[in-house]
Amino acid sequence: MKAAVLLFLACLGGWSSGRQADLPAIKEMRSAAAEWALVNREAARGRLTAPYAAGMRWAAREEIATQARALTPDSPAAPVAAALLALPGDAAPDPIARQVARLKQIEASLEPA
Numbered sequence: 001m002k003a004a005v006l007l008f009l010a011c012l013g014g015w016s017s018g019r020q021a022d023l024p025a026i027k028e029m030r031s032a033a034a035e036w037a038l039v040n041r042e043a044a045r046g047r048l049t050a051p052y053a054a055g056m057r058w059a060a061r062e063e064i065a066t067q068a069r070a071l072t073p074d075s076p077a078a079p080v081a082a083a084l085l086a087l088p089g090d091a092a093p094d095p096i097a098r099q100v101a102r103l104k105q106i107e108a109s110l111e112p113a
Contacts, residue, residue, distance in 0.1 A: 020112075022077060023107065023110050025067040025070040025071050026106055028063060029063070029067040029080075029103060030103040030104060030107060032064050033100045034100050035060050040090060040093045041093040044092075044093070057089040058089070064084050064085060077103060
């Protein structure tokens with residue numbers, strides 16, 4: 001009986017730590033997406049040069065792709081990463097910002113109380 005309880009607690013702890021293991025990747029992905037939205041907002045206002053905006057977009061999308069690969073297979077952030085990567089580099093800022101908000105919600109749900 002004692003062994004069964006210990007096994008159950010170990011499995012429960014493993015599930016929790018698996019989800020928590022996604023937290024750094026989610027934070028990095030959220031940051032990169034927020035920067036991408038800002039770049040696109042400022043580029044639309046004519047405040048950035050085209051080469052600078054293109055480079056920043058590329059870097060943000062690369063970071064999102066890298067962090068998406070670091071997620072656990074059943075991560076709730078995986079569909080958000082896919083949605084971000086499906087957007088064109090010069091997407092309007094609002095669709096990107098909506099995904100950033102989704103990542104923030106997921107992040108908050110995984111943060112320790």
